[in-house]
Amino acid sequence: MAQKKNGVIINADSMQLYDALPVLTAQPSSADKAAAPHRLYAHFPPEAVCSSAKWRDLALAEIEAALAKGSLPIVVGGTGFYLKTLIQGLSPIPDVPHELRGKIAAVQREMGNPAFHAALAKRDPKMAAKLHPFNTQRLVRAWEVLEATGKSLADWQELPRETPPAHLKFVTVTLLPPRAQLYLQCDERFGLMMKAGALEEAREFMTRVQASWPLAKALGYPELASHIAGKLSLTDAIKLAQAATRHYAKRQVTWFRHQLKSDLVLAKTDAAAVTDIL
Secondary structure, eight states: OTTTTTEEEEEOOTTTTBSSOTTTTTOOOHHHHHHSOEESSSOBOTTOOOOHHHHHHHHHHHHHHHHHTTOEEEEEOSOHHHHHHHHHOBOOOOOOOHHHHHHHHHHHHHHOHHHHHHHHHHHOHHHHTTSOTTOHHHHHHHHHHHHHHSSOHHHHHTSOOBOOOTTOOOOOEEEOOOHHHHHHHHHHHHHHHHHTTHHHHHHHHHTTOOTTSGGGGSTTHHHHHHHHTTSSOHHHHHHHHHHHHHHHHHHHHHHHHHHSOOSEEESSOOHHHHHHHO
């Protein structure tokens, strides 16, 4: 698509934003990068924290830069909330200081999800009622916003959204292969990663990673780290990583079907079909 349409590929994958674990996060290969311009890949050091609002600002800047050069911006990635934020806008929630994020994450790890959810419910019953007790990321986010602003995240979400620039038109294409094929490709994908050096990559990353880093949750890394630490056999680590990938893919399918309206849904990659609707 990028070659046919003078396109610039802009990353919308929250893990591929970081300059680490390029194999496990399936970052574009050198050949891909040589074939077309790529933006926002390996953009941050692994210890950085990138919110959806920060990514949206970066993506909009790259979109405008591409348009200014007469290029087609092609935003690609599996982080659905990033895409929804870009297309539909974002509630005007102030940034949470990084130090506070780390403090609250530590509290959550110490308390565990049920107790953390119960504590949030006492302070912010309105938001807690919307959240599953084991949705760690959203629970921590709700607590962060309450602590930083003194106001429930639910109240912030009810404010008018900051909409994208009016001159932008988004065409949304979703790739949804048949479930059996998707799961088979998930398993094969992790096998290819192992052959490409994923274990060695994880071993090196373990020497410097901290639990609070977003990349510590990258698919496959926790399982390989457990193997390296002597807690899992390599066979079991691979099986668990493949299962985690399948489960994540299933959640992605559900999210995209219900949260993002698509102009085109494809069962397999088809650049010609996408070109036809532009």
